[in-house]
Amino acid sequence: MTPMSPTRATLIVAAASLGTLLGCKLEPETPELRYSLSDKVLNDPDGEEYASDSIAQDQLRGALEMLFGTPSNPGFLLTEDMLDEGFDPNFGSDELSEAEWEALIADNSDRFADDIAHIEAGEFDDVRLPREALSLLSYWEETMDEIADLEQALADAEAGGEDEDGDPLDAEGAQADLDEAIAAVKADWPEELRNYYPSLRDSSEMFRTQCIHCHGVEGGGNGPTAEYLKPLPRDYRNGIFKFTSVANKARPTRSDLFRVLARGIYTTSMPSFRRFSDAQLHGLVDYVRLLSIRGRVEILGALDYDIDSGGITMESVLTAYADEWEEWLGAGENVIAYEGDVPAPDDIVPGTNRTMIEHGRELFKDESSANCASCHGTNYRGNGPSSKERDPETGEMVQITDDWGNPIEPRDLTRGIFRFGRRPIDVFRRVHAGINGTPMPAQTTLTDAEGNRLLSDDDLWAITHFVRSLSTHEQVVATQDEEAGH
Amino acid sequence: MTGFPAYVARVLFTVLFVLVPILGVWTFVTADDYGWWFPQNVSTFGPKIDALFDLILWMVAFTFVLTEGALVWCVYWYSKPRTSKAVFSHGNHKLEMVWTAVPAVLLLVIAFAQMGTWAEIKFTANMGLDENGEPGQYTVEAPMMEIYASQFDWRARYPDRDGNFNGIDVVESPYDIYVPVDTPVVFHLKSRDVLHAFFVPQFRLKQDAVPGMTIPVWFNAQEVGSYDLICAELCGWGHYKMAGRVHVLPKDEYEAWLEGQREALYANGSADLAE
Numbered sequence: 001m002t003p004m005s006p007t008r009a010t011l012i013v014a015a016a017s018l019g020t021l022l023g024c025k026l027e028p029e030t031p032e033l034r035y036s037l038s039d040k041v042l043n044d045p046d047g048e049e050y051a052s053d054s055i056a057q058d059q060l061r062g063a064l065e066m067l068f069g070t071p072s073n074p075g076f077l078l079t080e081d082m083l084d085e086g087f088d089p090n091f092g093s094d095e096l097s098e099a100e101w102e103a104l105i106a107d108n109s110d111r112f113a114d115d116i117a118h119i120e121a122g123e124f125d126d127v128r129l130p131r132e133a134l135s136l137l138s139y140w141e142e143t144m145d146e147i148a149d150l151e152q153a154l155a156d157a158e159a160g161g162e163d164e165d166g167d168p169l170d171a172e173g174a175q176a177d178l179d180e181a182i183a184a185v186k187a188d189w190p191e192e193l194r195n196y197y198p199s200l201r202d203s204s205e206m207f208r209t210q211c212i213h214c215h216g217v218e219g220g221g222n223g224p225t226a227e228y229l230k231p232l233p234r235d236y237r238n239g240i241f242k243f244t245s246v247a248n249k250a251r252p253t254r255s256d257l258f259r260v261l262a263r264g265i266y267t268t269s270m271p272s273f274r275r276f277s278d279a280q281l282h283g284l285v286d287y288v289r290l291l292s293i294r295g296r297v298e299i300l301g302a303l304d305y306d307i308d309s310g311g312i313t314m315e316s317v318l319t320a321y322a323d324e325w326e327e328w329l330g331a332g333e334n335v336i337a338y339e340g341d342v343p344a345p346d347d348i349v350p351g352t353n354r355t356m357i358e359h360g361r362e363l364f365k366d367e368s369s370a371n372c373a374s375c376h377g378t379n380y381r382g383n384g385p386s387s388k389e390r391d392p393e394t395g396e397m398v399q400i401t402d403d404w405g406n407p408i409e410p411r412d413l414t415r416g417i418f419r420f421g422r423r424p425i426d427v428f429r430r431v432h433a434g435i436n437g438t439p440m441p442a443q444t445t446l447t448d449a450e451g452n453r454l455l456s457d458d459d460l461w462a463i464t465h466f467v468r469s470l471s472t473h474e475q476v477v478a479t480q481d482e483e484a485g486h
Numbered sequence: 487m488t489g490f491p492a493y494v495a496r497v498l499f500t501v502l503f504v505l506v507p508i509l510g511v512w513t514f515v516t517a518d519d520y521g522w523w524f525p526q527n528v529s530t531f532g533p534k535i536d537a538l539f540d541l542i543l544w545m546v547a548f549t550f551v552l553t554e555g556a557l558v559w560c561v562y563w564y565s566k567p568r569t570s571k572a573v574f575s576h577g578n579h580k581l582e583m584v585w586t587a588v589p590a591v592l593l594l595v596i597a598f599a600q601m602g603t604w605a606e607i608k609f610t611a612n613m614g615l616d617e618n619g620e621p622g623q624y625t626v627e628a629p630m631m632e633i634y635a636s637q638f639d640w641r642a643r644y645p646d647r648d649g650n651f652n653g654i655d656v657v658e659s660p661y662d663i664y665v666p667v668d669t670p671v672v673f674h675l676k677s678r679d680v681l682h683a684f685f686v687p688q689f690r691l692k693q694d695a696v697p698g699m700t701i702p703v704w705f706n707a708q709e710v711g712s713y714d715l716i717c718a719e720l721c722g723w724g725h726y727k728m729a730g731r732v733h734v735l736p737k738d739e740y741e742a743w744l745e746g747q748r749e750a751l752y753a754n755g756s757a758d759l760a761e
Contacts, residue, residue: 266660274661425755
């Protein structure tokens with residue numbers, strides 16, 4: 001073998017570098033992604049038969065794919081009821097309130113300002129659409145292809161081309177067609193951008209770039225970074241969301257999820273995603289709902305597994321689908337709102353001579369009613385006696401757990417950190433409805449022998465104001481004095 | 487063996503090395519045309535920071551061109567085929583004195599040039615002063631807001647109507663931070679967990695947030711607008727997500743916003759009811 005000449009070596013290196021550069025564009029398209037079945041459902045001790053029945057798993061996987069599509073192409077199957085009611089969950093935009101639409105359009109106008117200006121000026125080459133907006137991008141490319149075709153037709157006509165019959169091409173007509181098409185783009189596209197609302201496919205793409213590393217492909221809270229977080233990311237698949245504005249353990253409203261995305265959950269690893277547009281966040285809400293319903297239908301479908309009736313039946317899956325949709329659409333009826341003005345912390349509680357804060361302090365420690373201190377402690381730091389329980393096997397005292405089986409500490413109320421917001425109504429809702437999936441109970445479910453509520457709304461406001469006051473300097477000093485006195 | 491003749495290689499390599507200073511200088515000269523230069527400055531002390539940057543940049547540019555020139559000369563000169571014997575040399579006291587003294591003087595120039603600017607931005611005695619040097623509305627003792635950094639969240643806290651940051655009705659604003667225009671704004675920067683850094687490029691302001699410390703910071707934004715706030719200290723896996731937005735509002739709009747937030751605290755939740 002003769003040694004390679006430097007010139008030849010240089011050429012080979014250059015060719016390889018060029019190949020690498022070009023290779024970026026020659027990469028194959030991302031393969032079709034698939035949702036996986038839940039490990040938790042498969043490992044459920046009650047579902048042993050299902051776990052060992054791969055045919056049933058394929059049945060369920062297929063049914064879920066029919067109902068929800070794949071990560072690359074997600075979408076809801078429309079049921080007859082939905083068609084009857086004219087409700088199409090694939091367009092979450094229909095569910096926005098007027099105020100939300102106004103905010104969305106204002107936000108889009110701001111974010112697309114440059115693109116809108118370019119389009120209105122006819123500078124189509126300078127338009128830069130966000131890469132997550134797959135549907136918008138492909139629509140734009142289509143529009144530009146049409147313009148390019150018309151430009152080509154005009155060029156052909158001007159070059160003296162002839163049509164199939166040998167007649168000269170109509171240059172004036174081609175010019176008119178092109179002008180008309182350009183005018184249409186200038187007129188329609190700014191509106192298109194202002195009203196942009198991501199498709200589920202766009203939102204799935206967003207979810208894959210922003211959320212997947214914690215929440216996982218199926219929203220199981222099991223992404224690669226999840227294990228390093230405390231508290232752990234939410235598993236959407238059982239439909240339980242901690243921070244909502246609703247009572248009765250109902251599903252969250254769209255605005256609850258939007259609020260979490262926009263504000264984050266303070267002192268957890270869930271950051272604010274406000275840097276994305278309103279439209280993108282509403283789209284993510286749509287997609288989280290899809291993942292949650294999908295996960296829930298999977299659980300319910302697997303629970304209905306019955307080897308005698310053919311494993312997983314489409315009927316039971318469809319029933320689960322309809323039931324879960326009903327849960328989500330009914331959430332709005334459970335919103336906790338207070339009629340009238342929110343009382344101030346210094347207001348006197350009706351029927352007592354105490355202020356809200358003083359009354360709240362009484363109730364906080366009252367063992368016969370609210371008894372918040374049993375978990376949150378008499379020093380409010382979340383270390384009350386009920387925050388631990390005896391492990392039945394080892395007999396040791398261990399931290400209580402939440403519905404996901406993770407140890408959970410009652411909130412240290414002296415830190416002034418309220419994860420779902422620090423407005424009185426936010427804290428009121430926590431006291432009123434509890435926190436889903438955790439041992440924090442709904443105080444409205446406490447009743448006497450006749451079934452009357454033990455705590456009135458005024459009592460709940462008193463607890464709310466007392467809890468909010470705990471992080472204030474004066475209250476901490478007063479509490480320390482009180483403890484020193486005991 | 488085929489290949490380039492030696493003299494071609496010699497010229498090629500010299501040209502290659504000449505290109506380094508030329509391209510280096512060119513990127514700086516044309517950076518502005520490509521939008522690679524500094525973002526717009528909107529704070530009062532910004533021009534002084536930029537002037538310091540320019541001073542150091544000129545020093546570096548001069549040294550860079552000089553040393554690159556020497557390097558190119560060496561590449562060309564010493565690649566010449568020669569038959570004479572190499573000269574052995576060891577040490578040059580004068581040369582060493584020069585290359586120690588010159589950088590030392592330059593360092594002193596930088597040190598003295600920046601003292602006034604550093605004092606203006608970082609000394610608590612100078613914080614919150616208006617253009618006449620008089621104390622403004624906000625002081626180190628009574629700041630306009632507190633900003634808490636935590637993994638991976640920026641959160642501004644505004645005092646209640648009595649100016650109390652420990653009050654029950656403080657206003658909290660995650661991500662979006664609102665400040666009045668043309669006002670010396672003083673705030674306290676705190677961290678809830680690890681090191682973070684408050685960095686608004688348009689304000690030419692960067693300050694670390696240190697857990698356990700309350701660090702006063704100030705700026706005076708001269709133009710209404712919204713500016714990106716980013717965390718400039720690697721703070722964990724989500725560091726890249728730790729963004730915020732500082733909105734500079736006209737003074738009356740800022741007051742109206744804050745008052746609106748205080749009122750919104752007492753919303754009764756009816757706005758969330760299903761329609």
